[in-house]
Amino acid sequence: MRQAACSGGWGGCVVNKILHVENLSRSFGALKVTSDVSFSLERGERVALIGPNGAGKTTLVNLISGALKPSAGRVLLGQADITALPQAARVHAGLMRTFQVTRLFTELSVEDNVRMAVLQRQRNSMRLFARPNNVPGLDEEVDRALGLLQLQDRRLRRIRALAYGEQRLVEIALAVAARPKVLLLDEPAAGVPQSESDVVMRAIGELPADMAILFIEHDMDLVFRFARRILVLVGGALLMDAAPDVVAADERVHKLYLGEVA
Amino acid sequence: MQLIASILVDGISYGMVLFIISVGLSITMGLMRVVNLAHGVFAMLGGYVAVALAAWLGLRPELAAALAIAVVAALAWPLERWLFRKVYGRGELQQVLLTIGIVFVGMAAVGTLFGNGLTAFTLPGYMRDTIDIGFRVLPKHRLAVLLAGGLVLLGLWALFSRTGFGISMRASVDKAQAAEALGIDTSRVYRYGFMLGAALAALGGILGAELLPLEPYYPLKYLVLFLAVVAVGGMGSIFGSFAAALLLGLVETASKYLMPEIASIMFYATMLLALSWKPQGLFGRRA
Amino acid sequence: MKTSSSALELQAAGGARKKRNLLDLPCIPELLLLCAGLAAMALMPDEMGFLTRAVTSMLFVLSLDLVLGYCGVVTLGHAALFGVGAYAAGIYAIHLSPEPLTGLLVGGVAGGIVAAATGLFLLRTHGLTCLMMTIAVAQILLEILNKWRSVTGGDDGLSGVVVRPVLGVFEFDFLGRTGFLYSLAVLVVAFAVMRRLVGSPFGLTCIGIREDRQRMTALGCHVYGHTLVMYVLGGVFAGIAGALMAQTTQVVGLSSLGFAWSAEALVMLVLGGMGRLWGAVIGTVLFMVVHHFASAIDPFKWMFVIGGLLIAVVLLFPSGLVDAASRLFGRLGGMRRE
Numbered sequence: 001m002r003q004a005a006c007s008g009g010w011g012g013c014v015v016n017k018i019l020h021v022e023n024l025s026r027s028f029g030a031l032k033v034t035s036d037v038s039f040s041l042e043r044g045e046r047v048a049l050i051g052p053n054g055a056g057k058t059t060l061v062n063l064i065s066g067a068l069k070p071s072a073g074r075v076l077l078g079q080a081d082i083t084a085l086p087q088a089a090r091v092h093a094g095l096m097r098t099f100q101v102t103r104l105f106t107e108l109s110v111e112d113n114v115r116m117a118v119l120q121r122q123r124n125s126m127r128l129f130a131r132p133n134n135v136p137g138l139d140e141e142v143d144r145a146l147g148l149l150q151l152q153d154r155r156l157r158r159i160r161a162l163a164y165g166e167q168r169l170v171e172i173a174l175a176v177a178a179r180p181k182v183l184l185l186d187e188p189a190a191g192v193p194q195s196e197s198d199v200v201m202r203a204i205g206e207l208p209a210d211m212a213i214l215f216i217e218h219d220m221d222l223v224f225r226f227a228r229r230i231l232v233l234v235g236g237a238l239l240m241d242a243a244p245d246v247v248a249a250d251e252r253v254h255k256l257y258l259g260e261v262a
Numbered sequence: 263m264q265l266i267a268s269i270l271v272d273g274i275s276y277g278m279v280l281f282i283i284s285v286g287l288s289i290t291m292g293l294m295r296v297v298n299l300a301h302g303v304f305a306m307l308g309g310y311v312a313v314a315l316a317a318w319l320g321l322r323p324e325l326a327a328a329l330a331i332a333v334v335a336a337l338a339w340p341l342e343r344w345l346f347r348k349v350y351g352r353g354e355l356q357q358v359l360l361t362i363g364i365v366f367v368g369m370a371a372v373g374t375l376f377g378n379g380l381t382a383f384t385l386p387g388y389m390r391d392t393i394d395i396g397f398r399v400l401p402k403h404r405l406a407v408l409l410a411g412g413l414v415l416l417g418l419w420a421l422f423s424r425t426g427f428g429i430s431m432r433a434s435v436d437k438a439q440a441a442e443a444l445g446i447d448t449s450r451v452y453r454y455g456f457m458l459g460a461a462l463a464a465l466g467g468i469l470g471a472e473l474l475p476l477e478p479y480y481p482l483k484y485l486v487l488f489l490a491v492v493a494v495g496g497m498g499s500i501f502g503s504f505a506a507a508l509l510l511g512l513v514e515t516a517s518k519y520l521m522p523e524i525a526s527i528m529f530y531a532t533m534l535l536a537l538s539w540k541p542q543g544l545f546g547r548r549a
Numbered sequence: 550m551k552t553s554s555s556a557l558e559l560q561a562a563g564g565a566r567k568k569r570n571l572l573d574l575p576c577i578p579e580l581l582l583l584c585a586g587l588a589a590m591a592l593m594p595d596e597m598g599f600l601t602r603a604v605t606s607m608l609f610v611l612s613l614d615l616v617l618g619y620c621g622v623v624t625l626g627h628a629a630l631f632g633v634g635a636y637a638a639g640i641y642a643i644h645l646s647p648e649p650l651t652g653l654l655v656g657g658v659a660g661g662i663v664a665a666a667t668g669l670f671l672l673r674t675h676g677l678t679c680l681m682m683t684i685a686v687a688q689i690l691l692e693i694l695n696k697w698r699s700v701t702g703g704d705d706g707l708s709g710v711v712v713r714p715v716l717g718v719f720e721f722d723f724l725g726r727t728g729f730l731y732s733l734a735v736l737v738v739a740f741a742v743m744r745r746l747v748g749s750p751f752g753l754t755c756i757g758i759r760e761d762r763q764r765m766t767a768l769g770c771h772v773y774g775h776t777l778v779m780y781v782l783g784g785v786f787a788g789i790a791g792a793l794m795a796q797t798t799q800v801v802g803l804s805s806l807g808f809a810w811s812a813e814a815l816v817m818l819v820l821g822g823m824g825r826l827w828g829a830v831i832g833t834v835l836f837m838v839v840h841h842f843a844s845a846i847d848p849f850k851w852m853f854v855i856g857g858l859l860i861a862v863v864l865l866f867p868s869g870l871v872d873a874a875s876r877l878f879g880r881l882g883g884m885r886r887e
Binding site for chain 3: 297345348349352354355356358359360362363364365366367368369370371373374378478482485486489490492493497523524526527530531533534537538541542
């Protein structure tokens with residue numbers, strides 16, 4: 001991974017900026033889905049990404065996580081330029097994402113799902129003849145991830161048998177198990193019924209403080225509760241990047257959401 | 263010069279037969295996205311039913327052939343409705359297995375009715391003649407195959423670009439859900455598309471009976487050929503099937519004439535190379 | 550491509566902490582297999598040839614299960630690896646050394662090398678393209694071996710593969726008993742190794758790859774690398790199965806690489822159920838029994854039955870007959886906990 005040149009625009013070499021997205025763009029033929037998006041995250045910062053449907057929020061997450069190649073722009077993790085890295089390599093560099101629609105291994109247990117994630121992070125997945133309980137550190141890491149999401153009592157249940165809200169928690173547990181420096185949460189509360197959404201909210205609140213989190217959300221409760229900053233994405237371009245109260249007071253944002261609520 | 267002419271004539275005829283049989287498979291695989299290993303059964307049945315009708319009912323070969331094609335197309339209807347439809351969207355493996363099952367049943371049925379050996383298809387008198395085109399004497403049958411191939415290509419092109427049904431089919435291939443939203447009855451489209459594919463296969467089986475002899479093991483024996491044409495040409499692409507069939511037909515024929523030792527290796531090597539270069543087929547689009 | 554695997558197998562993959570099932574205990578499944586084999590020998594003493602073929606086939610189908618059931622690679626060219634192993638072991642026995650155990654090793658290595666060489670480019674593709682390429686590669690290998698008459702005997706095949714007594718002690722007798730017991734021993738050992746393999750972190754990862762490749766990539770998994778390793782392992786076991794066949798039947802033919810053999814193995818695997826090792830074993834038994842009895846009557850009747858079974862399995866029991874049966878018994882016994 002090449003070392004990124006310090007860009008003067010950010011006031012010199014910044015060690016605190018753990019994620020830096022610079023002029024990220026993506027087009028499909030004539031259709032520009034992501035236009036010149038630039039922003040950065042500090043270590044441990046919680047930032048929300050909001051915007052109307054079709055604004056390109058998930059596309060942006062795909063671009064940052066490496067699932068999609070950008071047409072232009074760069075992504076930097078810490079000091080390193082990860083733009084050329086494939087998705088799996090970015091995970092090892094410290095960047096994880098979750099999915100808007102739960103993508104878990106439904107026939108396996110919660111424990112096994114988390115094991116998959118930990119094995120990847122530990123680079124232990126090539127051990128052909130070990131027994132899982134003989135892999136050093138595996139159980140500890142799995143316990144830690146399950147503990148963070150308070151899933152220990154359900155660890156042996158199959159995903160298929162869990163309520164959707166619990167499945168969303170497992171989705172987050174997988175991401176956390178990889179001990180990322182930056183976590184991209186794609187609508188963590190999506191599809192979760194009202195009765196279960198506190199659980200998800202609490203889980204997000206208890207995520208490690210040194211982990212930077214960018215979360216896409218429509219649920220404004222979540223957004224205002226956790227976000228220190230809000231990015232507003234409209235039509236693939238960044239409309240605003242400001243503190244929550246500033247965003248809440250902004251005319252344009254009102255128009256956007258008033259239009260939607262109707 | 264003689265040699266090149268022979269290669270061209272035989273290679274193109276062979277390619278045409280492959281095209282006529284395989285284009286139906288390309289359509290159904292592109293349309294319903296079902297890996298259909300049983301396609302050869304339709305080709306084989308076309309030949310056998312024609313033979314049976316000619317022998318048992320004493321019909322003229324042309325009539326027997328036409329009826330056979332109709333019978334096979336009719337047979338395709340319940341197959342699609344009751345078997346294939348159940349595995350749309352279920353993944354390659356399930357489709358491979360179901361269609362292998364159908365192949366076995368088809369082969370068993372034919373073997374039981376017609377016996378294990380090769381069954382000859384007697385051509386009508388005028389087809390057996392040859393005509394002299396100057397540098398070579400050409401069996402009229404080859405000419406008929408060439409003509410048929412050209413007509414099928416033109417006919418399909420006309421169907422897909424000029425008729426309402428053809429356009430519905432293309433829409434369903436492109437985006438089934440969007441097509442349904444526009445009011446296109448995709449299940450009808452699939453059904454008729456499948457029947458069309460079966461009918462074409464039957465035609466190819468009849469025309470190609472000299473090059474691909476009729477026997478109970480026909481579907482498995484020539485399966486790879488048909489799949490190769492579809493894979494190399496690109497699923498759902500008529501012109502792709504045409505190009506791929508000619509390419510593979512010419513390569514194999516040329517090798518048989520020039521380097522008979524490695525003729526079949528050349529066929530598979532060409533297929534491998536083509537697929538390595540363009541995994542979705544020469545004219546296919548990325549899924 | 551989604552398949553559902555039984556709770557048993559996956560819990561075995563999970564490891565220590567759950568309620569242990571009888572089948573999870575070390576050695577019990579292998580002992581069961583051994584006993585079943587010995588029982589078969591006692592019950593059908595005149596059918597040693599058939600039983601030996603069954604055991605060899607089981608090993609082959611197990612190797613296919615690794616690739617297809619545990620990694621999700623759909624291949625119709627797996628027989629190429631079997632055939633390469635068979636020819637390698639045969640040539641080794643005739644020209645180099647008639648020692649059987651090293652012959653197995655030679656077969657396994659040959660299968661592994663060919664799997665590695667072909668897997669390198671095969672596994673970069675998927676879907677129909679991959680399927681076609683597996684067929685093409687197998688056919689090309691078959692033709693190459695066919696043309697290489699001086700070494701392989703071409704169309705006529707390789708004959709006179711005679712091996713020395715196993716471990717210097719167990720001589721191969723005319724009744725075929727030694728051959729059968731030798732094969733059974735190899736099968737049981739291989740089964741034990743495979744069980745360990747699929748219960749390992751690697752096995753778990755491959756299951757994940759089979760279920761959702763993209764999810765695994767998003768977790769940081771190098772999917773291509775893992776599939777390649779599993780494919781090579783499948784090739785090694787297929788090669789050993791081929792070597793075993795060469796040694797016990799003393800002949801090797803081109804059909805050992807053929808498309809029909811690949812297709813038959815696939816059918817056997819699917820009848821029993823992929824993604825569980827027992828499925829491979831039971832599917833093979835079922836198929837071979839049907840084949841043995843039905844084809845004696847009429848070759849085409851056999852095809853009717855198998856074809857019908859396949860259609861039934863796909864439409865009614867998509868996860869295989871073993872899983873269907875275990876679901877049925879589970880429900881009857883009230884043992885399934887959810």
